[in-house]
Amino acid sequence: MDQACRRVGRRVVHRPVFLRPGLRHAVRPPSGRARRDYRYIRQGAAQRARQVEEARQGERDAQVRVIIIAAVAAYVLLLLSNSGVLVGSELVQADPVRKAAGEAQDYFHCRYFTGRSVVEIDFWYSPNGFMGRAQCPFLVRL
Structure with missing residues (x-):
């Protein structure tokens, strides 16, 4: 994400400029409400991607736990029998x-x-x- 800046009075305001997939240059989002919606959609997609990755990691952790518990149970069974x-x-x-x-x-x-x-x-x-x-x-x- 690049920074675009504009001058407001004596201050310089920095705004993010999004780089859309497939484009080689930064495209400034449209002004007004559409720009805010675009930002929220982009944040929502990133959040959903993180949630999906966390769910997959949770499933992998559960599978590893089951394998470890089965191995420990087999070892104890061999030890006691x-x-x-x-x-x-x-x-x-x-x-x-x-x-x-x-x-x-x-x-x-x-x-x-x-x-x-x-x-x-x-x-x-x-x-x-x-x-x-x-x-x-x-x-x-x-």
């Missing part, structure tokens, strides 16, 4: 010589988060799930 959630798994291949002799078998090395620590559990591997597990279970009671 005697269970764990899978955080990582690895299929460990047995030595081929020992496997051929029947002394070794492939197994899953699974890591679970219990709320206090990470627990590691090994499960026998079986591709069909008959004599072992085809994958690590997602939830496990300890």
Whole structure:
């Protein structure tokens, strides 16, 4: 917003000059009531834009609060219950010589988060799930 000035007696009166969108030069608003209405409309639009932005920020804050509350509730539930959630798994291949002799078998090395620590559990591997597990279970009671 630029300042336009005019002389009234010995004083200099500064008036705002609005720069309308799409124009490269300042345009002085029309005189009288229309000028006042234009100023009020411009202020109202800015105020509405601020209100919309504040409403969006409020919605984002509410969503963040819900996510944080859900995460804290899940953590407390894991902490109080005697269970764990899978955080990582690895299929460990047995030595081929020992496997051929029947002394070794492939197994899953699974890591679970219990709320206090990470627990590691090994499960026998079986591709069909008959004599072992085809994958690590997602939830496990300890």
